[in-house]
Amino acid sequence: MTVQRSLFRRLLGGFLAVIMPVWLAVVGMAIYENTVLQARHTAAENRGWTRQILLNLRSVAHDPAEVARVATQVEALRADMLREVDYWPKPVMLQVWLHGRRVYRSALELPGGRPLPAPGDPAPGADWSTATATDAASGVVVRRDAMHDTSWLLTSSGAAYYLTPLLYSLPFLVLPAWIMVRRGLRPVKAMVADIERRSGSDLQPLPPSGYRELAPLAASVNGLMQRLTQRLERDREFLSDAAHELKTPLAVIRANAHLLLNHRHHPDRLEDADQGLRQGVARATHTVHQLLALERARSDAANGEARPIDLSQLLRERLAHAAPLAIQRAVEIELEADAPCVMPLHRESIVAMLDNLIDNAIKYSPDGGRIAVALEDADGGHRLEIVDQGPGIAPELRGKVFERFYRIPGQEQAGSGLGLAIAERAAARNGARIALEDGRAGRGLRVSVTFSGP
Numbered sequence: 001m002t003v004q005r006s007l008f009r010r011l012l013g014g015f016l017a018v019i020m021p022v023w024l025a026v027v028g029m030a031i032y033e034n035t036v037l038q039a040r041h042t043a044a045e046n047r048g049w050t051r052q053i054l055l056n057l058r059s060v061a062h063d064p065a066e067v068a069r070v071a072t073q074v075e076a077l078r079a080d081m082l083r084e085v086d087y088w089p090k091p092v093m094l095q096v097w098l099h100g101r102r103v104y105r106s107a108l109e110l111p112g113g114r115p116l117p118a119p120g121d122p123a124p125g126a127d128w129s130t131a132t133a134t135d136a137a138s139g140v141v142v143r144r145d146a147m148h149d150t151s152w153l154l155t156s157s158g159a160a161y162y163l164t165p166l167l168y169s170l171p172f173l174v175l176p177a178w179i180m181v182r183r184g185l186r187p188v189k190a191m192v193a194d195i196e197r198r199s200g201s202d203l204q205p206l207p208p209s210g211y212r213e214l215a216p217l218a219a220s221v222n223g224l225m226q227r228l229t230q231r232l233e234r235d236r237e238f239l240s241d242a243a244h245e246l247k248t249p250l251a252v253i254r255a256n257a258h259l260l261l262n263h264r265h266h267p268d269r270l271e272d273a274d275q276g277l278r279q280g281v282a283r284a285t286h287t288v289h290q291l292l293a294l295e296r297a298r299s300d301a302a303n304g305e306a307r308p309i310d311l312s313q314l315l316r317e318r319l320a321h322a323a324p325l326a327i328q329r330a331v332e333i334e335l336e337a338d339a340p341c342v343m344p345l346h347r348e349s350i351v352a353m354l355d356n357l358i359d360n361a362i363k364y365s366p367d368g369g370r371i372a373v374a375l376e377d378a379d380g381g382h383r384l385e386i387v388d389q390g391p392g393i394a395p396e397l398r399g400k401v402f403e404r405f406y407r408i409p410g411q412e413q414a415g416s417g418l419g420l421a422i423a424e425r426a427a428a429r430n431g432a433r434i435a436l437e438d439g440r441a442g443r444g445l446r447v448s449v450t451f452s453g454p
Contacts, residue, residue, distance in 0.1 A: 042148040061138035306344035337375035353426035364390030
């Protein structure tokens with residue numbers, strides 16, 4: 001059983017799939033700022049504070065106690081400023097030397113009881129930034145170590161800091177997306193409801209969609225309905241044709257069967273009835289075969305795949321199949337098709353076309369007549385010609401003979417009037433055209449089938 005998936009969930013999931021990478025990118029930028037950029041900002045801030053403290057201490061460099069008092073005031077001022085802006089203070093360690101003797105140090109101590117760094121020592125750790133300022137005239141050296149702590153990013157507080165905005169904003173993002181997706185799918189639901197309200201016989205086209213995205217879907221459904229309508233019309237036409245054409249041979253069969261039953265003691269009538277019954281069965285069988293061939297020939301070209309076929313070889317096979325009838329009529333058939341002629345064809349329909357054209361040529365040729373069959377290249381394609389010596393077809397009737405069940409007035413040969421209709425539809429299915437012309441020296445009929453090139 002096929003599991004049905006939700007298009008609504010797919011669209012909403014796609015929206016969320018876009019939000020999450022954007023959020024991750026924002027988090028990545030924030031982490032980058034709190035590591036690389038924060039270190040740069042801390043170093044710049046540290047250098048600025050060191051120079052500012054040195055400027056404040058130069059004027060009191062003559063008194064070590066005053067130097068220590070001013071340094072204490074500077075740190076207290078910085079702490080007050082940070083409290084006013086509600087800013088989390090960075091750990092800072094300030095040291096001041098006067099003529100090589102340290103006169104001030106911050107209350108902050110390094111972890112593990114490590115000694116405080118001297119002016120030329122490196123930073124106390126990787127997360128620390130160090131800045132040193134020296135005034136040679138007054139002998140004051142100021143060193144300031146500031147820490148840019150990024151370890152909080154890996155704590156629960158850091159995770160909450162970045163997840164909280166997402167959790168708060170997600171409902172405000174998902175709810176509008178949910179509303180937009182539902183509104184966007186409303187025209188599709190309306191189209192589905194329109195189709196479901198129809199009866200099985202209502203194949204009218206859907207009204208044009210006002211949305212560019214749904215127009216191809218509506219056009220495809222309308223195209224399918226049109227093809228179904230054509231198929232139903234063909235089916236009704238086929239049933240009507242079958243009922244119309246089978247009435248006469250069935251009536252003949254019924255009449256001769258009645259004679260067989262009621263004249264069993266009259267041999268002469270029995271022989272006539274038997275002959276009539278055989279002819280009626282043969283005519284009915286021929287009509288059924290022709291009707292089926294017509295239906296196959298006019299079927300949708302999408303039914304069945306065209307395959308490469310050597311038309312020259314297939315033509316020889318169909319002529320051999322028709323040879324017994326030609327021999328019976330003493331009709332001579334000449335074939336001129338030496339070179340292979342391979343092209344994509346629907347075998348069943350092309351066989352029906354060849355059989356009907358060859359059978360017509362033999363049937364309407366006089367006894368002892370001659371038929372010329374030629375297959376040659378022409379105008380980038382191929383042309384098949386079948387020329388007989390029969391009565392031919394008047395120019396004004398050459399368009400009507402392709403109609404179903406049309407027979408030329410005064411025609412003595414038996415037939416259903418479907419042969420040329422079958423041939424024309426089979427040719428069209430294989431991308432060919434049929435033309436009727438006068439035969440050689442104005443006698444007989446020339447049938448030309450022109451196949452377009454690839």
